[in-house]
Amino acid sequence: MTRLAVRALLAAVFWPSLFFFWFLGPFVFLLLSTTSSEVCPRLETRAEFLAAANGTIPLLAAQGLVYAVPVLCLVLWQRLLPEPARARHIVTCAKLFAVATAIGALWAYGSSLLCDGYGRPFFSPVWQWTSYLPMVGIAINVPLYVLTFSLGRANSTREEVSAGDAARPDRNIP
Known part of the structure; x- marks a missing residue:
């Protein structure tokens, strides 16, 4: 396989995984990873x-393995x-x-420990600090998303067209 074909194949994997895993995935995994409100009162x-x-x-x-696909x-x-x-x-x-994966996992695990149906302090109050981790996660994920998107765009575009050919009007006509 040529390098161009491999790059195209990587682009075909990168863009859908970036959209579905990084932009839609957190909502699905949030629902699946925390202890549901129906289970909490029974504990x-x-x-x-x-x-x-x-x-x-x-x-x-x-979740960490799935999110690693774009990287x-x-x-x-x-x-x-x-x-x-x-x-670099x-x-x-x-x-x-x-860092974002570690913070996300700690938040999901910590939020599972905080869900007690009767308000009893089963665990250390330190776990309550995990409620602030989504703000830290956003502060890390925004630059991560921007950097990943820009790197993906730069890597998945064709670079074989020279600047002189791109400027010629007869080359741009389909």
Whole structure:
């Protein structure tokens, strides 16, 4: 397969995964990863409560793997066309992604621990601080989304057209 074909294949994976996983996925995983309000009133012991919260861990791991698809596409694009300027941005993107994933998982797990149907303090009040993590997550995710989108756009566009050919009017007519 040629490099152009591989780049096109990566673009075909990158854009849908970016849209569905990063923009629509958080709503689905939020609903699936937290302990539902119907389950909370039925939890009466600390062990039951902790077991319900720990039940979210496999889903959080799956969420992290699914969210990694666009970042993996960026890394593969960099392997195909190594550019030092983009390499620094991809490393920054990977670091932001790792931090955002950790904060998101901590928030989802912490919100599962906070859901007690009877208002009893089963766990340390430190878990209540996890309610502030969505604000931190937004502060990290906004630059991550912008950087990932711009890197994806730069990597998925064709660069074979020279500037002289692009300026000629007979080349732009379909």
